[in-house]
Amino acid sequence: MLSLGPAAHAVFGTAAELHGIAGLPRRDEIHVALPGRAAKLARTSDSAIMLHQLEHRPEAVVRVNGIAATEPRLTVTEIILRERRYPAVAVLDSALNRGLLTTECLATIPALIRGRRGAVAARGYLAEADGRAQSPLETRSRLRCVDGGVPPDALQLEVRDDDGYLLGVGDLGWRAARVIAEADGQDAHGTPEAAYADRRRQNRLVNAGWTILRFTWQDTLHPAYIPHTVRAAIAAAHSRRS
Known part of the structure; x- marks a missing residue:
């Protein structure tokens, strides 16, 4: 310069x-x-x-x-x-x-x-545009869902128990079906400490009745994969409750 x-x-x-x-x-x-x-x-x-x-x-x-x-x-x-x-x-x-x-x-x-x-x-x-997205991977995952006809109804979704205790925050959420999608980038999830925290958080959410999906950058390169997986998880959740 x-x-x-x-x-x-x-x-x-x-x-x-x-x-x-x-x-x-x-x-x-x-x-x-x-x-x-x-x-x-x-x-x-x-x-x-x-x-x-x-x-x-x-x-x-x-x-x-x-x-x-x-x-x-x-x-x-x-x-x-x-x-x-x-x-x-x-x-x-x-x-x-x-x-x-x-x-x-x-x-x-x-x-x-x-x-x-x-x-x-x-x-x-x-x-x-949505400033709640915390990484380009979250943005790409959201846009794949939008393009595939299953847009999330919440970003950075806070899930709490009956006492108000925060069980975890999901990157993308479909509240009615109790489905959360996590965008797993290397920067945010690449350390052992982050991996342990992710597992503990996922266990809390699963025990509370939520389905957790995890997507990587590679997954966003295939237009149909993320929306298909989300749609299947939503259908399975509705089936369990019917």
């Missing part, structure tokens, strides 16, 4: 990474914006640096750990105009979950993108 001059600033996925916004596929490119003539004159021998000729107002650029980058709302806006649905919604969810965007801020984005290429799809992504 320093080698490209004082006007250079991170954009797109690079800006999102600096802000800690998750959801985009891991890529090696570093996206840097320069205004007008500066972009035309800039030279770099690093093939991983992608230069973009973009003009941004001074107030739209902030410093993150000393590195200039587009501010969160603009970063997210530019990403959802360019990305497909799953990563776009995951980025929105992540920004909301981290408090980098508010729902009020989100409501201003349609006006910013009006008439721009990709705006129609982006408005759909905005409508699906």
Whole structure:
């Protein structure tokens, strides 16, 4: 960034990474914006640096750990105009979950993108955003369920016993059927301590009459698998009670 001059600033996925916004596929490119003539004159021998000729107002650029980058709302806006649905919604969810965007801020984005290429799809992504999702895996699992016709009716569902004791919190929930789906990412569940806590929590929930399903990133790559599994669990739960 320093080698490209004082006007250079991170954009797109690079800006999102600096802000800690998750959801985009891991890529090696570093996206840097320069205004007008500066972009035309800039030279770099690093093939991983992608230069973009973009003009941004001074107030739209902030410093993150000393590195200039587009501010969160603009970063997210530019990403959802360019990305497909799953990563776009995951980025929105992540920004909301981290408090980098508010729902009020989100409501201003349609006006910013009006008439721009990709705006129609982006408005759909905005409508699906939900800051309760705590990881891109949770977002992808939710969208698979939506697409498969079994959308969850609760996210981060708290399950308590008759005395109000918290038995556990489920990532995705179908309350009527007492079904919970857990999105098992490596970061949150990869340590022995996390695995032990997951097992104890699952035992409490199962003993309370809940069905627990567990899904991984690999499962989200198969469009029918997650909704089929959820639908089967709901049917089995209704069958047991009839």
